[in-house]
Amino acid sequence: MIEVTGLTKRFGGAPAVEDASFTVRPGAVTGFLGPNGAGKTTTLRMILGLDRPDAxxxxxxxxxxxxxxxxxxxxxxxLDAGDITPRRRARDHLRWLAAAAGIGDDRVEEVLGLVGLADVAGKRAGEFSLGMLQRLGLAAALLGDPAHLVLDEPVNGLDPEGIAWVRGLLRDLAAEGRTVLVSSHLLAEMARTADHVIVIGRGRILADAPAAELAAGAGPRTRVAAADPEALRRALAAAGLAPVAGAGAGGALVVPAGAAEVGRAALAGGVALTELTAVGGGLEEAFMELTGSAVDYRGGAA
Structure with missing residues (x-):
């Protein structure tokens, strides 16, 4: 079990993590989610003793x-799959780590096979793709057959087959009774992988709940677009409907309301719509609702 209590870290006076408290229990995959710069990696580094907390x-x-x-x-x-000497061969890298931990070479060959790198273990790390480096990083994490796993964006750079493989691996490890804490920005993947979710924004814990419970609590949403975006915004505002900040794409707006309500607002404002799509609730919608005020950088409509 991993227990975080009142964890706080500041850099140059600015809070990176502020009074964070949560518990990661064995037997489940816990997703650690948050916008860029929310404090995810800093929190993981403090758990692993790489950064000293201020409190x-x-x-x-x-x-x-x-x-x-x-x-x-x-x-x-x-934490960083690319943090490896480029000239070092994959097998030698794992052997070096294993020797430092008193682990035999048999385990090195076992984890190379487990992550699918047995056939390329003689290659240098500098020849590896990002996806292959992620697999090598996972092999290093599994070397000691640990009871706890702390993984920062482990599917970054993997193809769909690799993502599905990591998903199965994490769920299998949790089913064995291990504690699995994994950060990711791929919300759709976390919805398929995580049993429990912790959401952080601007250094503060915003949610700590079962993934299904959090997803179920997200209200209806509708994606809407019009040839005259400003007229659409005025019509929505007149009806008391505010689009979710940063949630639109391609000029569309995402409104936390049902399609019928949004359609009536557009009709009342005399706005001709080019799109009106119910996008429902779910983990992504719950995440957007929680972190809407905790995003530092947002793109504008094209």
Missing amino acids: GTARIDGRRYPELEHPTRVVGAL
Whole structure:
């Protein structure tokens, strides 16, 4: 079990993580979600003892990471798949890590096979694609057969087959009773993978709930567009409907209301619509509702 209590970290006086508290329990995949710059990676680094918190604690089975006698056998971590000497061969990289942790070469070959790199283990890391580096990072995280996994964006750079493979791997590891904490910006994938979700925005925990419960709590949404976007905005405003900030694409707006209500607002304003699509609730919609005021950078409509 991973327990975070009142964790706080500031850089140059600006809060990166503010009084964060949550518990990651074994036997489930816990998704750690948040906009860019929300504090996800900083929180993971503090859990792993790489950044010292200004306040609060992060404990793994009751101990801080530096207090673990055999950390590789307790926690498997992947924070930056590209953090490897380019000239080092994949097998040699894992052997070096294994030797430092007192792990035999047999385990190296086992994890190479598990992540699908056995046939390319003699290649240098600099020859690997991002997806292959992610697989190598996962192999390193699994070397010690740890009871806890802390993974930062583990499917970044993987193709659809690789993403599906990671999904199955994480769920299998959780089913074995391990603690699995994984950050990701792929909300649709997290909806298929995570049992529990923790949402962070501007350093503060915004939600901590079962994924299904959080998704079910998202209200209806409608994607709407018109040839005259400004007239559409005025019609929506007159009806008391405010589009979700940053949620539109291609000039469309996403409105937290049902399609019938949005359509009536457009009709009352004399606006001819080019799109009116109910997009429903779900984890992505719940995430947008929670983090709408915690996004630092938003794109504008084309």
